[in-house]
Amino acid sequence: MRHAWCATSLGLCLLAGSACHNRGSDLAELTRSQTAVARETRLEKALADRNAAVAGKPLARWILPAPLREISGLALTKDGRMLAQGDEIGEIWEIDYRRGILVKHFFIGEAVKGDFEGITVANDVLFLMASSGRISMFHEGANNSHVAYNVVETGLKKDCEFEGIVFDPTINSLVLACKHIHDKDVHDAIVLYRWSLASDTTARLSKVTVSLVDVLRANGWKHFHPSDITIDPETGNYVLIASLEKTLIEMTPAGSVVFARSLPEGHPQAEGVAITKDSILIVSDEATAGPALITLYKWP
Amino acid sequence: MGFFTRLLGYMSFGSSHPLRRLGTYYAVLLIVGFFVFRFVPLLDGLLSGERLARLAQAPSLLQDGLLTGKIQSPEADFTSRLEFATSTAFILLSTLAIMLPVTWVYMSARSGHGHNQSVVQALIVLPMIVAGIVLIVSNSLALAFSLGGVVAAVRFRTNLSDARDVVFIFLAIAVGFAAGVQEITIALMLSIIFNFVLVLIWRYDFGRAVLEPTASAEWAEPLSDLAGKDKSGHKVPDRDLVLALTPKKVEALADRFDRVRSILGPNGKKPRYNAVVSVMTNEISEAQKTVEPALEKVTKRWKLDEVVTNTGKPSELYYIVRTRKSVERDALLTAIRTSGNGTIDSVDVEIGDALAVEAGEERRERKKQEEPA
Numbered sequence: 001m002r003h004a005w006c007a008t009s010l011g012l013c014l015l016a017g018s019a020c021h022n023r024g025s026d027l028a029e030l031t032r033s034q035t036a037v038a039r040e041t042r043l044e045k046a047l048a049d050r051n052a053a054v055a056g057k058p059l060a061r062w063i064l065p066a067p068l069r070e071i072s073g074l075a076l077t078k079d080g081r082m083l084a085q086g087d088e089i090g091e092i093w094e095i096d097y098r099r100g101i102l103v104k105h106f107f108i109g110e111a112v113k114g115d116f117e118g119i120t121v122a123n124d125v126l127f128l129m130a131s132s133g134r135i136s137m138f139h140e141g142a143n144n145s146h147v148a149y150n151v152v153e154t155g156l157k158k159d160c161e162f163e164g165i166v167f168d169p170t171i172n173s174l175v176l177a178c179k180h181i182h183d184k185d186v187h188d189a190i191v192l193y194r195w196s197l198a199s200d201t202t203a204r205l206s207k208v209t210v211s212l213v214d215v216l217r218a219n220g221w222k223h224f225h226p227s228d229i230t231i232d233p234e235t236g237n238y239v240l241i242a243s244l245e246k247t248l249i250e251m252t253p254a255g256s257v258v259f260a261r262s263l264p265e266g267h268p269q270a271e272g273v274a275i276t277k278d279s280i281l282i283v284s285d286e287a288t289a290g291p292a293l294i295t296l297y298k299w300p
Numbered sequence: 301m302g303f304f305t306r307l308l309g310y311m312s313f314g315s316s317h318p319l320r321r322l323g324t325y326y327a328v329l330l331i332v333g334f335f336v337f338r339f340v341p342l343l344d345g346l347l348s349g350e351r352l353a354r355l356a357q358a359p360s361l362l363q364d365g366l367l368t369g370k371i372q373s374p375e376a377d378f379t380s381r382l383e384f385a386t387s388t389a390f391i392l393l394s395t396l397a398i399m400l401p402v403t404w405v406y407m408s409a410r411s412g413h414g415h416n417q418s419v420v421q422a423l424i425v426l427p428m429i430v431a432g433i434v435l436i437v438s439n440s441l442a443l444a445f446s447l448g449g450v451v452a453a454v455r456f457r458t459n460l461s462d463a464r465d466v467v468f469i470f471l472a473i474a475v476g477f478a479a480g481v482q483e484i485t486i487a488l489m490l491s492i493i494f495n496f497v498l499v500l501i502w503r504y505d506f507g508r509a510v511l512e513p514t515a516s517a518e519w520a521e522p523l524s525d526l527a528g529k530d531k532s533g534h535k536v537p538d539r540d541l542v543l544a545l546t547p548k549k550v551e552a553l554a555d556r557f558d559r560v561r562s563i564l565g566p567n568g569k570k571p572r573y574n575a576v577v578s579v580m581t582n583e584i585s586e587a588q589k590t591v592e593p594a595l596e597k598v599t600k601r602w603k604l605d606e607v608v609t610n611t612g613k614p615s616e617l618y619y620i621v622r623t624r625k626s627v628e629r630d631a632l633l634t635a636i637r638t639s640g641n642g643t644i645d646s647v648d649v650e651i652g653d654a655l656a657v658e659a660g661e662e663r664r665e666r667k668k669q670e671e672p673a
Contacts, residue, residue, distance in 0.1 A: 033361070035361060036361070039364070058366060060364075060365075060366060061364070061365030061366045062362040062363070062364065062365055063362060063363035063364070063365045064362065065360075065362070095362070100361060100362040100363075100364060101360070101361055101362065102360045102361075102362055293365055294362075295365070
């Protein structure tokens with residue numbers, strides 16, 4: 001009887017132990033995994049496909065987990081890694097966009113709260129912009145770490161509600177894209193502010209207004225409210241997307257529109273855009289009825 | 301509850317052995333846990349700590365949106381809230397289930413000295429509160445500081461009578477913490493190992509000085525000799541009773557046993573003596589000279605049992621006697637007192653079969669009342 005009892009207990013413990021087995025795996029294992037390798041191969045094949053860009057067919061699409069449901073901005077580091085940021089919490093995520101792997105995340109301070117709208121990288125420093133134009137500066141952190149940060153007030157809150165930010169290395173400035181312009185005299189135009197990173201510059205701030213009257217008329221659009229901005233590493237042109245209008249515009253830094261087009265289907269709320277050195281356009285969508293997404297296209 | 305007790309009894313093969321019953325309880329808990337986690341996947345993370353890992357977001361593979369026919373949100377708002385509510389309730393109920401056996405062990409281990417009911421209740425409630433606090437604080441340093449401020453403001457302090465009670469309270473906090481960070485496995489293991497270790501320590505009296513005999517070893521034998529053996533051969537059935545006695549109490553008890561045995565005589569025979577007369581006096585020899593002739597007159601037989609000399613208070617003389625039926629208790633006491641001529645402070649008599657006499661008298665009176673009817 002006693003043996004039966006002992007055997008039963010041991011069996012149950014083993015059973016419970018196997019149920020408790022942690023299924024965690026590290027990044028190296030994930031990167032080497034069959035799925036990851038298959039994904040990368042598929043992406044390479046799709047990139048080589050000449051018809052991919054013409055058809056507006058996604059090269060890849062990754063469904064993001066719940067903590068990233070409010071993904072807002074995208075940025076690429078010098079070594080080509082992609083960073084993403086959420087809307088409400090100062091939390092930065094690194095995503096391996098080629099293989100669809102969530103690599104790491106870290107917090108700004110104690111996960112500060114705010115209305116964060118865009119992120120960019122300049123000379124190893126990360127800049128996170130709030131809709132008020134307030135910019136937090138910090139360095140990249142390790143997984144699950146909390147990094148120290150500094151805050152810069154641009155003082156543009158009264159002028160604009162910002163949605164996108166990008167670093168333009170040619171002028172060593174941050175370019176801030178304005179979504180809603182508070183100046184009622186400005187209509188049908190894109191307003192960009194340039195925030196120089198050169199500390200000795202007396203006039204750090206400059207403003208560029210690009211008229212879109214012709215573009216809007218030609219495409220039959222009513223408005224264009226940029227939700228993010230990026231730079232094409234090949235041409236140095238600015239590429240802006242608008243989530244409300246589901247459109248995309250490429251323009252030169254001087255302000256002449258190169259082309260404008262609608263985003264392909266399947267972008268409920270495009271909030272972030274980035275273009276990689278290997279000519280991949282990445283668009284991030286905030287969760288609406290469905291989950292948050294990252295979609296890869298061949299660029300241009 | 302009755303069903304649960306029966307189930308435990310059945311699964312432990314009707315054994316009252318505490319280790320078996322504990323083992324059975326945990327086995328039942330593991331089975332229930334296994335099925336819950338098997339069939340309610342959202343709770344699975346609580347057992348494996350996956351939810352924490354998700355918070356930490358260790359590297360993970362994203363779902364492929366192109367291969368999925370219809371893109372579905374991993375978590376809708378309502379679902380996530382429902383999940384949150386369910387998991388919180390589950391965590392709190394788990395702490396209850398995990399702490400119940402700890403309270404049983406506490407009550408058993410402390411039964412000798414009397415357990416503190418408030419500690420028992422604290423052991424149930426405390427881990428739930430701790431788990432709740434940890435859930436609220438989560439990763440927020442600000443919340444943690446706020447909590448520190450609130451606790452400092454409340455200022456509650458309780459002195460625990462026994463250091464071992466503190467150990468139980470610490471365990472309760474540890475279980476609460478583990479549950480709060482959603483590591484139910486750790487909480488369960490803490491409870492299991494703590495309980496079994498504690499029961500074993502208690503069972504084998506671990507930690508006593510090996511050169512000194514234990515209280516039980518010291519007193520069990522003389523007590524069992526005094527008490528005799530029961531049917532199952534156990535000398536002293538109540539071990540806690542033995543442990544609770546001091547040497548002085550045991551000596552007093554032994555004296556009492558001796559006296560009672562003398563009164564009752566060997567089993568199955570009519571006792572030679574049926575009462576103990578105790579005389580308190582400051583002049584032992586004088587009192588003895590006056591009391592013993594009196595006893596000769598009013599009792600069938602008598603014998604000096606013991607003389608206890610005390611300093612600073614009256615000494616005691618104990619006589620075991622066989623009373624005469626014709627001499628009532630009061631008459632016996634009066635006769636001894638009056639014989640003393642002031643040498644006796646007080647006299648008392650304990651009649652062994654007084655109850656039997658009273659019962660006999662009652663019976664006789666009843667008979668008398670029934671006869672005319």
